[in-house]
Amino acid sequence: MxxxxxxxxxxxxxxxxxxxxxxxxxxxxxxxxxxxxxxxxxxxxxxxxxxxxxxxxxxxxxxxxxxxxxxxxxxxxxxxxxxxxxxxxxxxxxxxPKTVFDSTKIIEEFGKIFLSEKKAKQWIQAIENEFNKLQEIEKLNLHYIYFIWRNPWMVAGDQSYIAYLLSLIGLNNQIKTSQLLSERYPKLNESMSIDFLKETDLFLFSSEPYPFKVRHISEFFQTHNLGMERFLLVNGQNLSWYGTRTLKALQYLARLKKQILDLKQGGK
CATH class of the missing domain: 3.40.50.1980 (Nitrogenase molybdenum iron protein domain)
Structure with a gap:
């Protein structure tokens, strides 16, 4: 019916x-x-x-x-x-949602409410399988800043879903915030010390909500007198969308880890 x-x-x-x-x-x-x-x-x-x-x-x-x-x-x-x-x-x-498990709970809830439990269970199983695979890989233990906007420079703090996902491959967010919604994506503090930026292993620039290009990234590094050997453009949809997109996110994280290792190797 x-x-x-x-x-x-x-x-x-x-x-x-x-x-x-x-x-x-x-x-x-x-x-x-x-x-x-x-x-x-x-x-x-x-x-x-x-x-x-x-x-x-x-x-x-x-x-x-x-x-x-x-x-x-x-x-x-x-x-x-x-x-x-x-x-x-x-x-x-x-x-x-704040974690992978919150994301699968949404899928489960939608399956029950909208009478699509069979498909929901298939997606949840696929996500859980990918999550388990990711748990087995060696973690990176690197510190990063994740940019989401320009003019002003805005970043994702450590209480965000983005930060949770990146932590699954051993990335540690340099930007510490409270759990308040209004503070989770702060403006980058322009008065922060150059030492703080130099201690950051990775500068990640997202494809959304701001569509960063290399020229924008170059602007940031020139303004702060930093070399450009420590940045990556990353897929913002995979790292900020949830629900069934979590499956692609987990698969993407494994590829992102390899990109980061290649970057670090090239920077030696």
Whole structure:
């Protein structure tokens, strides 16, 4: 029997996850940042960005479920959706994964809610297998700074999901923050000592949300009088998306470790 779920996802990685669970026809709305799979922007109504969704348009679509995330969406929008949920008879599913296991719990939850448990179990098993493989590799024990934005320079702190993933291959985040949402992705302190930067083994520049190019990276190193032998461009989707993307993330981490070792070898 077909159950007419009408899902709106305000979280790009979870839009992808729903599609991977075979629920693409049930997604009636998503954000303009929901770019995977590519066809979803043609089959679902675009209702704005993750930080500025059109709530009135969202409500007009008569959803049964709205998926949000504490980092991706604003506290005000999430609260507004909760306030409308009872009156408009939809369920808000709030997420905030911090580990691989949190990510698989989301997949499990979606499988149960949206009657796609078989596919959910397959994805979870594949992720767990890849996670176990990663546990067996030798760890790097290197210190890094992970850039997510330019003008101003912004970085991912040690309480982020990104930092958790990178720790699985032995990378230690130089940027220490509290667990407060407002502090997890701070501006780089321009007054930090040159010694602090020189003690950083790796400077990782993400492909998103800011699409870093070599010229941007060169700008940073020139400004801080540093050589450019310690940087890598990294896949931001694999390192910040969750849900079913966690499988690709774990596979990517194994490849990233090899890239880092090659970089260190070349820098000798």
């Amino acid at each position: 077909h159950i007419p779920f009408r899902i709106i996802s305000l979280v790009p990685s979870l839009t992808e996850t729903l599609c991977d669970l075979g629920l693409h026809t049930n997604i009636i709305g998503c954000t303009n940042f929901c770019i995977s799979p590519k066809f979803i922007s043609k089959t679902a109504k675009i209702i704005g960005g993750t930080k500025n969704p059109d709530i009135d348009l969202l409500l007009s679509l008569d959803p049964t479920h709205v998926i949000v995330n504490d980092e991706e969406n604003t506290t005000n929008d999430i609260q507004t959706l909760y306030e409308h949920a009872r009156e408009n008879s939809f369920t808000v599913i709030k997420t905030f």
